[in-house]
Amino acid sequence: MSSDAQILQTLRTAGSNGVSGAELSQKLGISRAAVWARIEDLRKLGYEIEASPHAGYRLLSAPDTLHADDLSWRLSKGRKIGRDIRVFEQTSSTNDAIEKLARDGVKEGAVVFAEAQTRGRGRLGRKWISPARKGLWFSVLLRPELPPHAATQLTVASAIAVRNAIEEQTGLKTEIKWPNDILVSGKKVAGILTELSAELDRIKYVLVGIGVDVNLSATDFPAELRTQASSLKIELGKPVARTELAAAILRELDREYCRVLAGDFAAVASDWEQHCATLGQRLVIHLGDRRVCGRAESLGEDGALLLRTEHGHLERIVGGDVMLEK
Numbered sequence: 001m002s003s004d005a006q007i008l009q010t011l012r013t014a015g016s017n018g019v020s021g022a023e024l025s026q027k028l029g030i031s032r033a034a035v036w037a038r039i040e041d042l043r044k045l046g047y048e049i050e051a052s053p054h055a056g057y058r059l060l061s062a063p064d065t066l067h068a069d070d071l072s073w074r075l076s077k078g079r080k081i082g083r084d085i086r087v088f089e090q091t092s093s094t095n096d097a098i099e100k101l102a103r104d105g106v107k108e109g110a111v112v113f114a115e116a117q118t119r120g121r122g123r124l125g126r127k128w129i130s131p132a133r134k135g136l137w138f139s140v141l142l143r144p145e146l147p148p149h150a151a152t153q154l155t156v157a158s159a160i161a162v163r164n165a166i167e168e169q170t171g172l173k174t175e176i177k178w179p180n181d182i183l184v185s186g187k188k189v190a191g192i193l194t195e196l197s198a199e200l201d202r203i204k205y206v207l208v209g210i211g212v213d214v215n216l217s218a219t220d221f222p223a224e225l226r227t228q229a230s231s232l233k234i235e236l237g238k239p240v241a242r243t244e245l246a247a248a249i250l251r252e253l254d255r256e257y258c259r260v261l262a263g264d265f266a267a268v269a270s271d272w273e274q275h276c277a278t279l280g281q282r283l284v285i286h287l288g289d290r291r292v293c294g295r296a297e298s299l300g301e302d303g304a305l306l307l308r309t310e311h312g313h314l315e316r317i318v319g320g321d322v323m324l325e326k
């Protein structure tokens with residue numbers, strides 16, 4: 001753990017009691033002058049740290065910026081997801097950044113966050129707006145020993161993880177629209193873009209890109225999206241702390257991913273089905289040029305949506321643009 005992370009952890013644990021410079025210096029094995037210099041740097045990053053002769057240093061508030069060490073210490077030691085966390089100020093797309101790491105052979109569980117993306121992308125080649133410090137824009141590298149057709153299981157597992165974390169942190173009632181849109185009051189607040197590199201019978205790596213519209217205002221969305229998209233801040237009526245939410249999502253992702261690897265996708269799917277706004281609905285699905293209509297019946301063992309078509313066949317849907325039939 002870096003000295004910044006150790007200082008922050010010690011200040012957080014001490015709370016209003018504060019910690020003396022001598023104690024920090026002993027704990028970190030650095031001089032009191034070096035502790036002071038670290039505190040000054042943390043202040044520049046926006047941490048409000050009071051220094052008093054009696055109470056020592058006290059952390060009054062933390063900025064809403066993402067800090068890799070700060071995220072790390074909120075996660076458990078033996079985790080897979082988030083064992084390597086990197087935060088960029090800006091990148092084209094975190095899926096591009098994580099793909100580079102994947103090609104360089106970085107271990108699974110690495111996570112790349114960006115405070116802003118210049119070319120964020122969504123499913124079906126759509127643009128994903130990613131304004132600075134207003135959302136969570138990040139990608140996770142997975143290397144599961146699974147056949148390529150099981151990749152949809154990871155999409156489903158990621159959706160339930162994001163849903164659970166949002167509900168835990170905000171209390172908002174969330175639903176999932178197949179395969180992986182997270183909705184609050186019928187509006188999309190988060191989306192997941194899963195990209196796969198595979199050989200015929202095995203996955204090489206999966207990139208799970210997650211975008212959560214946390215503190216965006218209505219005007220941050222293009223006018224044509226405002227009826228369908230929203231943010232947690234708009235729905236809750238107040239801003240949401242991004243670091244806490246990011247850590248909660250990583251914890252939930254770790255839990256759900258371990259369930260998939262343990263062969264317990266049935267449990268993940270059952271949680272997913274409980275929160276799914278799509279099952280039982282009549283849908284229109286655009287698969288490229290093809291248009292399929294039917295009733296969403298259930299989730300297949302590989303995470304596919306099983307659709308009872310208007311001709312009575314059960315069709316396995318693994319992608320496409322899903323809309324409620326009007």
Ligand code: BTN
Pocket residue numbers: 092093094095117119120121122123124126128130136137138139181190191192193209210211212
């Ligand atoms: C969708 O619902 O269409 C998927 C949206 C996924 C957006 C995230 S933001 C982080 C990662 N980087 C990207 O360029 N896209 C994903």
